[in-house]
Amino acid sequence: MVPDAEFRSYYGRPVLKPPVWKHEIPAYLFTGGLAAGTAVVAAGADLTGRPALRRVSWLGSFAGLLASLWFLVSDLGRPERFHHMLRVVKPTSPMSVGTWVLTAFGPGVGAAAVNELVPRRWRNTWPARLLNRLARPLGLSAAAIAPGVASYTAVLLSHTAVPGWNEVRDELPFVFTGSAAASGGGFGMVFAPVEENGPARAFAAVGAAQELVASRVMEHKMGLIREAYEHGHVARFGRGAEWLTIAGLAGTVLLAGRSRAGAAASGLALLAGSACQRFRVYEAGVETTKDPKYVVVPQRERLNARTS
Structure with a gap:
């Protein structure tokens, strides 16, 4: 009997280099999704006359945006590199498109959030009146751009050569947008x-349901890379994301409309589940670059399918 082939790399070197990103990147993925999701909730609160929800959501969106930019620039190492990305517009590059989407999203969120912070005694000054007049249309335009902010990171990851991301490129945007809505x-x-x-309860419930369904579909369509998603710390992140999101969804439907404590607990579960989902996807991608079989076997399967 011929023994099964071992997929060894050339002189012990991996077929793909692992991503050089640090843990700032999954944190950036989570906070960027949070900024997008809260912007949509803030716009809904504005249009339905809920000032308290509008205020906390715009402030949350702005805080999430600042945090995501900090994590991104921190990973880049040199802050001016973000400025360099604005020198070109390349529609075929997810990084270029995402940079411009984020740049278009930021001013509206910033204007709406700052307008919420203007003290009442300053409301009659002309700068405050001008800001108040501009804040709503700028905020609503940011909310319209928010789905792009929530999904472009999934496109960015899945259009790399990393098998753990590339093999789920059709489902990952739905997972990330659902996660952003839930958070x-x-x-x-x-x-x-x-x-x-x-509006926050309705948006969270729809987002959590979408995240759960899209995650299941993604797992069902995975090939060999499913091993990386089901072992070790990646599996723990996956279980945490699923159970926290299920608990948050149940609390949203059953408790959040009746109890302040129930709403807070359900919301915290959804936020934690969303964070676990981003770390799960990131860590799974890194794991698939360490074993040559995740690169070689799918390539051979695609080659055999084309030649058969």
Whole structure:
């Protein structure tokens, strides 16, 4: 009997180099999604006359945006590199498109958040009146851009050569946008009063359901890379994401509309589940670069399928 082939790399070197990104990147993925989700909730609160929910959501979106930029620039090492990315527009590059989407998203969120912080005694000054007049249309435009902010990171990851990301390129944007919606709604449930958190509850429930379904579909369609998602610390992140999201969804439907404590607990579960989901996907991708079989076997399968 011929023994099974071992997929060894050339002189012990991996077929692919592992990503050089540090743990700032999954944190950036989470906070960017949170900024997008809370922006949509803030716009919904604005349009339905819920000032408390609008205020906390715009402030949460702005805080998430600043945190995501800090994590991104921290990983880049040199802050001016973000400025360098604005020198070109390349529609075929997810990084270039994502940079411009984030740049278009930021001013509207910033204007809406700063407008919420203007003290009442300054409201009659002309700068405050001008800001108040511009904040709503700028904020609504940012909310319209928010789905792009929530999904472009999934496109960015899945258009690399990393098998753990590339093999799930069709499902990953749905996982990330659902996760962003769940975290944005969860944030509103934590900080807004119960009588105003209706849009946040609805948005969180839809997002959590989408994340759970999309994750299951993604797992079902995985080939060999499923091993990387089901072992070690990646599997723990996956179980945490699933169970926290299920608990948050159940609490959102059953408790969040009745109890302030129930709303806060459900929102925190959704936020934690969303963070676990981003770390799960990131760590799984890194794991698939360490074993040559995740690169070689799918390549051979695709080659055999084309030649058969």
